Amino acid sequence: MEMNLVVPVPEGEARQEGIDEELNGVWWRVKGPIETADMEHMKFHCVSYVWGAGMDRAGSFFDCKRDISDRTKPALEAAMKAAQVMSKNYGTENVEAFWIDAICVPQAEGASRHGTLESMGFIYSKAVSVIVVLQGPAWEIVKKAASSNTAMQLSLGEMEDLELDTWISRVWTYQEMVNNNRVYFTTFDPVGQQVIVPYEPLLNCVGYSSARWTKDTETSTAEFQLKFPNLNNLADTLLDATVSGYLERSALGVLSNMSARRYDPQYPGNRLLASLGALTQKPSWSPAAALSELAEKLMSTCEEVNDYSFIYTCDERDERPGLGWRPNPDQPERSDERSAHLIPVLSWTSYGEPFGSTQRAHRDSQGLWLDNMIPLRTSGHLNVKVKQRLEMWLYGGEKDPEHPEQVPGVGFLGRGERGKSDLIPAIFRSIQIVGFTGSAICQVYVPQILALIQELADYEHESAAVEATHASLLSTIVFAPSGLISPSNTTPSTGDPISASRPARCLLVFPPSPPPNPAEIVEPKAVGLALYFYNYSTWRAKPGIYLEDLYVRESERGKGYGQRLLGELAKEVLELDGGRLEWSVLKWNTPSIEFYERIGAKAMGEWQTMRVDGEGLKTLAKRAG
Numbered sequence: 257m258e259m260n261l262v263v264p265v266p267e268g269e270a271r272q273e274g275i276d277e278e279l280n281g282v283w284w285r286v287k288g289p290i291e292t293a294d295m296e297h298m299k300f301h302c303v304s305y306v307w308g309a310g311m312d313r314a315g316s317f318f319d320c321k322r323d324i325s326d327r328t329k330p331a332l333e334a335a336m337k338a339a340q341v342m343s344k345n346y347g348t349e350n351v352e353a354f355w356i357d358a359i360c361v362p363q364a365e366g367a368s369r370h371g372t373l374e375s376m377g378f379i380y381s382k383a384v385s386v387i388v389v390l391q392g393p394a395w396e397i398v399k400k401a402a403s404s405n406t407a408m409q410l411s412l413g414e415m416e417d418l419e420l421d422t423w424i425s426r427v428w429t430y431q432e433m434v435n436n437n438r439v440y441f442t443t444f445d446p447v448g449q450q451v452i453v454p455y456e457p458l459l460n461c462v463g464y465s466s467a468r469w470t471k472d473t474e475t476s477t478a479e480f481q482l483k484f485p486n487l488n489n490l491a492d493t494l495l496d497a498t499v500s501g502y503l504e505r506s507a508l509g510v511l512s513n514m515s516a517r518r519y520d521p522q523y524p525g526n527r528l529l530a531s532l533g534a535l536t537q538k539p540s541w542s543p544a545a546a547l548s549e550l551a552e553k554l555m556s557t558c559e560e561v562n563d564y565s566f567i568y569t570c571d572e573r574d575e576r577p578g579l580g581w582r583p584n585p586d587q588p589e590r591s592d593e594r595s596a597h598l599i600p601v602l603s604w605t606s607y608g609e610p611f612g613s614t615q616r617a618h619r620d621s622q623g624l625w626l627d628n629m630i631p632l633r634t635s636g637h638l639n640v641k642v643k644q645r646l647e648m649w650l651y652g653g654e655k656d657p658e659h660p661e662q663v664p665g666v667g668f669l670g671r672g673e674r675g676k677s678d679l680i681p682a683i684f685r686s687i688q689i690v691g692f693t694g695s696a697i698c699q700v701y702v703p704q705i706l707a708l709i710q711e712l713a714d715y716e717h718e719s720a721a722v723e724a725t726h727a728s729l730l731s732t733i734v735f736a737p738s739g740l741i742s743p744s745n746t747t748p749s750t751g752d753p754i755s756a757s758r759p760a761r762c763l764l765v766f767p768p769s770p771p772p773n774p775a776e777i778v779e780p781k782a783v784g785l786a787l788y789f790y791n792y793s794t795w796r797a798k799p800g801i802y803l804e805d806l807y808v809r810e811s812e813r814g815k816g817y818g819q820r821l822l823g824e825l826a827k828e829v830l831e832l833d834g835g836r837l838e839w840s841v842l843k844w845n846t847p848s849i850e851f852y853e854r855i856g857a858k859a860m861g862e863w864q865t866m867r868v869d870g871e872g873l874k875t876l877a878k879r880a881g
Contacts, residue, residue, distance in 0.1 A: 257368070257371035257372045257374070257375040257378070257539045257540055257541065257543075258288065258289045258362045258368040258369075258371070258372050259288055259289060259290040259295055259298070259360075259372075259379070260286050260287065260288030260289060260290070260355075260359070260360040260361075260362070261286070261287050261288060261290065261298070261300050261353045261354065261355055261360060262284050262285070262286055262287075262318070262332065262353065262354045262355070262356065262359060262360065263284065263285065263286075263287045263352065263353045263354075264282055264283065264284055264352050265283040265284065265285050271283055272285065274315075274319055275318065275319045276318075277317060277318055277329075279329075279332065279333050279336060280333055280336050280337060282336075285318070286318050286359060286360070287353075288360070289368075295382070295539070296382075298353070298382060299349065299351045299353060299384050300351060300353035300354060300355050300382075300383055300384065301335060301339050301351060301353070301354050301355070301383055301384060301385050301386070301387050302354075302355050302356075302379065302380050302383040302385070302386045302387070302432065302436070303331055303332060303335040303354055303355065303356040303357075303386075303387055303389065304386055304387065304388045304389070304423070304428075304429070304432045305325075305327055305328075305331040305388070305389040305423070306327070306422045306423045306426065307325035307327060307328075307358075308325060308326070308327050308422075310325065310326035310327070311323045311324065311325060311326060312324050312325070312326045312328070312329075317329050317358075317359070318359050320358065320359060320363060321363035321364065322358075322363050324358040324359070325358060327444070328356060328358040328359065330389075330444045330445075331356065331389040331444065332354060332356050332359075334387075334389045334442055334443065334444050334445075335354060335356070335387040335389060335442070336354065337442075338387050338389075338440065338442040338452050339351065339352070339354075339385075339387065341451075341452045342385065342440060342452050345452065346440075346452070346454070348384065348385060348438075349384060351384050355379060355383065361373065367543050370540075370543035370544065370545070371539075371540045371541060371542075371543035372540075373529050373543075374529060374532055374533075374540035374543050374544070374550075374553070375533075375538075375539045375540045376428075376431055376432075376435075376529065376530070376532075376533030377431060377435050377532070377533040377534065377535070377536050377537040377538070378536075378537050378538060378539045378540075380431065380432050380435035380436050380533070381435040381436060381537040383436055383438075384438065385436070385438040385439070385440055386432055386433070386436045386438065386439045386440070387440050387441075387442060388423070388432075388439060388440065388441045388442070388455075389441075389442055389443065389444055390421075390423060390441055390442070390443055391443055391444050391445070392417075392421075393414070393417035393418075393421070394417065394418060394421040394423065394424070395441070395443040397410065397414050397417060397418060397461075398441045398453050398457075398458050399441075399443075399451060399453055401453075401457040401458050401460075401461035402453040402454070402457040402458075404457070404461075407460040407461055407463070407464035407465075408457075408461045408464070408465075409461075409464060409465050409468050409469075410461060410462075410465040410469075412469070415465060415469065415484060415487060418462075418486070418487050418490065419483075419484050419485075419486050419487050420486075421486075422518075424486050424487070424489070424490045425486040425489070425517055425518045426517060426518050426519065427514055427517040427518065427519045427526055427527050427530040427531075428526070428530050429493065429517070430489075430493050430496075430510070430513050430514060430517065430530060430534055431530045431531070431533035431534040433455075433493050433494070433496070433497040434493065434496045434497050434505065434534050435533065435534070435537060436497075437497050437498060439454070439455040439497060440452050440453065440454055440455070441453040441454075441455065441458070455494060455497065456498075458494065459491075459494040459495065459497075459498060462487065462490055462491045462494065463491055463494075463495075466480065466484075466487065466488070466491060470666060471666070474666050474670070474671070475666065475670070476652075476666050476667055476668060476669050476670030476671075476673075477666070477667070477668045477669075478668050478669050478670070478686060478689045479670060481689060481690070482689060485516055486516075489513060489516055489517060492513055493513065496509075496513070504563075504614055505534060505535065506563055506565045506614040506615065507531075507535060507554075507558045507563050507565045507566040507614075508565035508566065508568050508600055508615070509565075510531050510534045510535055511531055511566065511569065511598055511599075511600045512600045512602065512603045512604055512691075513603075514527055514530060514531050514534075515599055515600055515603040515691060516603045516691070524547060524597075525547050525550055528547070528550045528551060528554055528597060528598065529550065531554060531598070532550070532553065532554050532557065535554070535557055535558065536557050540553075547597065548585045548586045548587075548597075549585070550597075551583070551585040551597040551598060552585040554566070554598065555582070555583065555585065555598075561614075562614070562616050562617065563614040563615065563616075564614075564615045564616070564617040564624070564626065565614055565615035566583065566598060567581055567582065567583065567615070567626075568600060568601050568602075568615070569583055569598050569599055569600050569601065570599045570600070570601060570693065571583035571584060571587060571596070571597065571598060571599070572584045572587045572596075578623055581623075581624055583597070583598060585597070600691065601691075601692060602687060602690050602691050602692055603690055603691035604690040604691065615627075616628065638679070643679065646679060646683065647674070647679070648665075648667065649667060649668055650667050650668055650669050650673070650674075650679075650682050650683070650686060651667040651669060651670065651671055651673060651674040652665040652666040652667030652670070652671050653665055653667075654671075668686050669682060669685070669686060701764060701782065702726055702729050702730050703726060704764070704781065704782045705729055705733070705762060705764070705782075705785060706724060706725070706726055706729060708782065708784070708785045708807055708809070709722060709724055709785075709787075709805070709807075710722055711807065711809065712805060712807040715807070715810070716842060716845075731758065732758050732759070732760060733758060733760045733761065733762045733787070734758050734760070734761055734762070735761065735762055735763075759789050760787055760788070760789050760804070761787070761788055761789065762785060762786070762787055763785065763786040763787075763788070763821055763824055763825070764782040764784070764785050765782065765783060765784045765785070765808075765817045765820055765821055766781070766782055766783065767781075767783055767812070767815075783808060783809050783812040783817055784806075784807055784808035784809060784812065784817045784818065784821060785805070785806075785807055785821075786803060786805070786806050786821040786822070786824075786825060787803075787804045787805045788801050788802060788803045788804055788825060789801070789802055789804065790802075790832075791838075793835040793836060796835040798833065798834050798835035798836075799832050799833075799834045799835070800829060800832075800834045800835050800836045800837065800838065801825055801828060801829050801832075801834065801836075801837050801838075802838055802839065803822075803825060803837065803838070803839035804839070806818065806821060806822070806839065808821075818851065819855060822837075822855060825837055838860075840865060
């Protein structure tokens with residue numbers, strides 16, 4: 257890294273034309289690179305601001321070698337005025353040295369620039385203060401919050417103004433705030449004397465306003481998070497800044513906050529750089545040269561302090577032996593301008609034990625072991641008390657007619673959602689709101705799907721033909737949109753979208769659950785499945801469904817499960833405004849043929865099934881050129 261600071265031109269020294277700048281009646285210059293041994297004793301202010309769209313040309317300010325924001329100069333001038341007021345009004349040390357990104361980060365591409373960008377945690381933690389320069393409605397709200405002796409309640413319009421503020425939503429803001437709890441706000445163009453506001457009034461104001469508004473309007477946590485995601489992130493960031501000296505930040509907590517923040521998609525590394533700055537306050541002397549190296553550095557930094565919470569991300573896994581648990585740093589970036597590296601499973605920040613703490617682990621000759629893990633098993637029913645707790649969290653408490661003055665909690669989804677759906681889809685919807693993009697139950701039931709496929713192969717005398725694995729099924733199938741697991745014999749589903757890489761849908765059927773026994777955990781076992789995909793009728797110009805495989809365990813036949821599965825598929829065809837449901841059956845399988853005919857299916861005797869696979873498929877593809 258390289259440390260540079262904007263400092264006054266020493267008294268008696270000649271001004272350097274085109275290099276020194278006059279700001280607020282004083283001449284300043286860029287000092288640096290500062291010797292490593294001197295870095296521990298530096299005293300300076302960091303300046304935080306948003307660049308915006310306007311740019312000044314290279315050489316226009318402190319002989320900078322790059323185009324810079326047209327807000328850099330006014331932000332630095334405002335911070336300089338603010339530092340003087342801070343010294344007078346808040347008793348802070350009178351320090352005349354400033355670090356601002358556009359000027360102090362090395363201009364030329366290379367190790368010095370990249371190392372400095374990786375050292376943001378070091379730089380901001382060493383500053384005597386962080387001066388945030390705001391403008392517009394956000395500044396007026398901050399100033400108003402500081403004028404009250406008690407926590408001020410924001411109006412809906414003020415909350416919406418904060419929600420739209422760019423400084424609040426950008427990735428760099430988080431690491432700038434959490435590395436230093438001496439944060440002050442000011443503005444570019446004050447009316448009269450420069451006004452300085454510490455961050456605590458804003459923390460109290462945002463927290464109080466959020467709680468009060470949700471209570472007064474009976475707005476659920478989910479509704480608030482969907483309406484004010486940036487304001488929610490600001491509250492978390494301000495709280496993290498407050499407790500930064502007392503609680504360790506976990507990688508998952510940092511990544512969760514960052515995942516909901518904005519960054520320029522042309523620079524996907526900014527999200528990882530800001531995350532690294534929030535996780536370590538060490539300077540970087542060996543910077544990463546590529547995005548994959550930066551992801552690796554972030555994970556290695558966490559491993560050094562025994563923080564393995566970064567494994568709870570959506571990344572592809574490392575294919576190297578013994579590292580299948582670890583995100584793959586070499587995975588390519590996505591084509592849709594969304595970052596692929598270290599995206600958390602949930603963008604939900606927690607504090608305290610156990611969920612807000614760091615995921616510890618230890619290694620031995622057998623591999624990596626996560627500490628303090630709770631083994632879970634699927635169950636056919638919910639404990640009554642567990643169900644009540646979940647419903648309370650989802651929907652809040654019921655109003656007591658005898659005590660109308662008491663307002664119970666609204667719940668995550670809100671009281672109005674109670675009874676609209678079963679508990680499991682409600683839980684799934686709640687975790688989708690906080691960033692979950694995976695399937696509701698696919699991972700849990702894939703082993704059962706694989707077992708049913710093997711049983712089908714055995715039944716059709718093709719036991720050795722099964723090439724499917726747990727991993728290949730997980731990456732190629734999604735669950736059907738018709739029905740959800742419940743104590744009745746219905747089917748689990750999420751209605752996940754199909755794609756070219758995941759073209760098949762799966763429908764499972766379960767037997768009725770036995771009466772609940774709180775002392776016993778019963779895992780629901782599927783007794784049959786339907787694997788299918790969508791096809792198309794050219795003459796009718798209508799979609800349809802092709803049933804690739806239908807199977808019911810031999811011990812469960814004759815109980816209506818096969819007809820239930822086919823009935824669900826028929827309903828889906830009709831919902832699609834489709835034309836037909838079709839499948840193939842082995843000619844020797846007389847029992848199945850007779851069953852199909854009983855439910856109304858007819859044989860298509862004039863059609864001959866054709867297939868190209870294996871080497872024949874490769875040969876045919878070559879003929880296309």
